[in-house]
Amino acid sequence: MMPDADPAQPRPARAVDASMTLLNEVMHRPLDPGYAAAAGRRARGEEAPRAAVTIVVLLVVAIVLGFGTARAAIELRKPQPGVVAARTLLQDEITSTRAEVATLTAQNAALGTSIDTLRDSALEFVDPELVRTVALDGFTNGTVAAKGPGITVTVADGADAATDPAAFVQDSDLQSVVNALWSAGAEAIAINGQRLTATTSIRSAGSAILVDLVGVAGPYEVVAIGNRNDLETGLARSSAAQQLSALGSQYGIKTSVATHEDLLVPAGPTRVLFSAQPLGTDNGDK
Known part of the structure; x- marks a missing residue:
């Protein structure tokens, strides 16, 4: 039976770092005792150096393992x-x-x-008059190809388009050009071979531009048939020309206009008629 501790006797002082034994071991004795002993024997020359054969064997094993690992990686990456x-x-x-x-x-x-x-x-x-009316309607709604004098407006992305998204031609840029040409008296317009009609939309889908749901890529060529002088003058005086000039100076978007004596605008797709009513009536039916 152990005697009771005398309360009058002072307690032995506890080491300050007593709770950090593991940390001290790692900091002051990083090597395992076995590794430390082997290193000491090697330093004192008590341990014979490795034979050349052992080194060669280890080197061969390392090369074989490396080759096997690379071969396995290639096989895993190869499509089945x-x-x-x-x-x-x-x-x-x-x-x-x-x-x-x-x-x-x-x-x-x-x-x-x-x-x-x-x-x-x-x-x-x-009814010969009806034939002429049908032909005029086909030309108006874009189901008949149009041919005649006109101008072409080519708009190309800026040189920094790969790094600067603002250097890409936007759908709004083409919309402004087309609206200016219609206002100047264009009779038929196409963008990269896609005929524009009363129901055609020009909009963006991600980084692509869709004309009547058909993707088009730059450079964008807008072909307009009509009086060449009126089209060229009307475009130059429009806000679209100012917008293209600003885009060219700020983002490097290139625009060129050329006149032609004979242009061809292809026919657009035939539209499906879902509803109609006589002109001059408003009965609310659709």
Whole structure:
């Protein structure tokens, strides 16, 4: 049985760093005792140096392990045969479908032209005035190609477009050019071959510009048919010209205007009529 401690005797002082034993071990004795002893023997020359054969064996093992690791990484990154076959099949289907769509589109256009020709031939003997009205309507709504004198306005992205998004041509820039040309008396307009009609929209979809839901890329060529002097003068006096000039000086967006004696604006898609009513009536029906 241990005797009771005398309260009059002072307690032994506790080390200040008694709670940091592990930290002291790491700081003052970083090596394991076994490693430290081996290092001491090697320093005193009591341990024989490694033989050349051992070094060569270790080097060979390291090379083999490195080669195996690199080979495994290459095999893991290599596409599996099934994935490659599926991707190839999908690409072939996309190419085939695009070709089929292009063929059907051409057939549809040819059939539409044949129908228009037969219609005009049948109406020529019955009502010639109606034939001229139909032709004028087709030209107005953009379902008939237009040909004649006019101007072209080419707008290209700035040189810093790759690093500065503001150097890209925006949909609003093309809208202002088109509106200025309509106001100047343009009879038919197309952007990169896409005919503009009363229902055509010019808008952005991310970094792309859609004209009637068809993507177009720069440089953007706006073709306008009409009186060349009126179109050129009207565009130069419009706010669109001031906007393009400011874009050129600030962001390097390039604009050029050229006049032509003979231009072609292709026909646009045939519109589907969902509702109609006689002119001059307002009965609220749709």
